[in-house]
Amino acid sequence: MSLNGPFATLTSGGDPSKPFSSGLLSSSVSSISSTSARHTSHISKTYRQASTLFLTRRLPEALSTLLPLITPPEPAAEHGEPAPVAQASRTTRIKIWSLYLTILNAIVELEPEEGKDAFGGQEWRALSNKARDGEVWEEVVRNGYHGVEGDVDADVVINLATLLLAHARDQILNQKRLEAYLASSTQPNLDVNSRLMSPSPARSHSRFRSPAKRASGASTPRDLNARVKILELYTLHVLLRNDEWDYAREFITMSVVLDEERREAFLQALQSLREDQEAQEKQEREERQRQEEQLQREIEEARRQRERVEAREKGRLEEERAKRAASETDYGVEDTPSIASSSRARPNRSTSEAASKSARPPRSSMAKSNGKAVAPLTITARASMVIGRLQSIIAQLGASLNSNPTLVMRLLIFIMSMLIMFGNRAVRQRVQRVLGASWAKVLATAGMGTKVSYI
Missing domain, CATH: 1.20.890 (cAMP-dependent Protein Kinase, Chain A)
Structure with a gap:
């Protein structure tokens, strides 16, 4: 029985040769395609605008423009709606995440005063800590790849590892993240039966699955080069920062991604870095030894200088003590030295007369012994005696003047x-x-x- 009339025309969409379901499917596909095109155009436009702002060093505006693409919408967050970047193509997705990481790198490299002026103190510290503590890796995995570590694009992993290598406080977290990525990232899944046997709810929510699952693996030369670059960062930079030299050599030797030529190049680079580090350590030891020797010489020179100062101070004290003793002698504390000095200062004539007078007995004793009167001294003898006394007085006066x-x-x-x-x-x-x-x-x-x- 055939269908004729208006019903047949309605069912066939105006064309009796086409079934009803075919017209409905074509209209649905065209509407989805137009929606996807508008979505992709909006993402590309926003990315270009953020790139222009970044190139003009307007970092706050560039970050605020890019954040809506990498942050899930809040009203739909409860239903698991991903961020817009998760729905973009692989090339656009890599560009967006690379630009975000580049903006973060520029923010961290700002001076403290510039960062506080541009973002405010609290926000600038939060953005800097996000790069230094490795929180940005978790943010990329959660917002862009639905929390699946192995689904992150290789180019994004390279940028993340480079950012942490430049600004992280240590490389322990970087090593753990790279090891988790290398362990979870596998070749594309070609088992069609497992996909067909999967339950319908999983297929119904396939639009929320990680986009990298549909284009993962290292089957192309570009993917292979990206994987080799990740191995280079892991073995020749991150492991060496953590002093894992033996493990790096073993990892390079056992890697199945590297061919013989690349493996030999990696091992040579590792040996060269090892020699450079040993030379640097030797230079640091020599510099430290030279500084210690210089310090010892300075200590020895300071000790000798202190001894010279102490000897000079001791000599000065002895000289002051000698001067004090001489001044006490000049003031008459000791009479014998002053008398001796005054007698040495007299001329020969006064010395001879003093000797003759001392050898001559007193007049009273001579008078008593002889019983006769002694003749008085002549004027010449008296004058000589007066002159001698004046000379002794002048000598004593000179000594007193010198001391006082x-x-x-x-x-x-x-x-x-x-x-x-x-x-x-x-x-x-x-x-x-x-x-x-x-x-x-x-x-x-x-x-x-x-x-x-x-x-």
């Missing part, structure tokens, strides 16, 4: 006062009168003595 400079000042003050006094005419006349009267008395006394002697 205040006496010199007093003497100078006395002389100046005398000069000032004699500068007055009345004083000079009065002194002349006094001296004239005194000299007249002296002459009269001498004349009387001459007359008495003559008589």
Whole structure:
């Protein structure tokens, strides 16, 4: 029985030769294609805008423009709606994550004052800690690949490892992440039966599955080169930062990804890095030894300098002690040295006269022994005695002046006062009168003595 009339036209969509289901499927596919095209166009436009802002060093605007692409929408977060980047093509996805990691690297490299001015202190510290603590790796896996470590694109893994290698506080987390990725990333799954036998709910939610699952593996030269680059970062950089030299050599030797030529190149590079590190350690040891020797020489020089200062101080104290002893002697604490020095300062004549007087017995004893009167001294002997006494007084006065400079000042003050006094005419006349009267008395006394002697 055939269908004719308007019903047949309705069922066939206006064309009796086509079934009803075929028209419905074509309209659905066209609507999905247009929606996907609009979605891809929006992602590409947003990516280009963020790239332009980053190239002009407008980091806050570039980050705020890119965040909606890598963050799941909040209203649909409860239903497991992924971030827009998870629905993009592989090339666009890699570009978006690479730009995000590049922006983070530039933010971390900002000076503290620049970062605080651009983002604020708290936000800048949070973004910097995200790169230094490795939280960005977890963010990429969770928002872009549905939490599956092995589904992350190889180029994104390279950028993540490089970022942590440059800014992480240590490379332990980087090593663990790379090991987890290398262990979980496998070749593409070609088992069609397992996919056909999977339950319908899994197939119904296939649009929320990780996009990298549909294009994973190392079956192309580009994937192979990316895997080799990851091995290079892991074995020649991360493991060496953690001082895992033997494990790096063993990993390179046992790797199935590397061919003989690449394996030999890796081993040579590892040996070269080992030699460079040993040379650097030797240089550091020599530098440390040289600094220790320099410190020892400085300590020895400081000790010798201290000894010289102590010896000089000791000599100065001894000199002061000797001067103090000499000053005490000059002030008459010890009479014998001063008398000896004054007797040494006399001329030969006074010394001989003093010796003759000391050898000569006292007048009283001579008078008692002889019983006769002793003749008085002559004028010449008296004058010699007076001159000797004056010389001894002058010598003692010179020694006292040397030991006590205040006496010199007093003497100078006395002389100046005398000069000032004699500068007055009345004083000079009065002194002349006094001296004239005194000299007249002296002459009269001498004349009387001459007359008495003559008589």
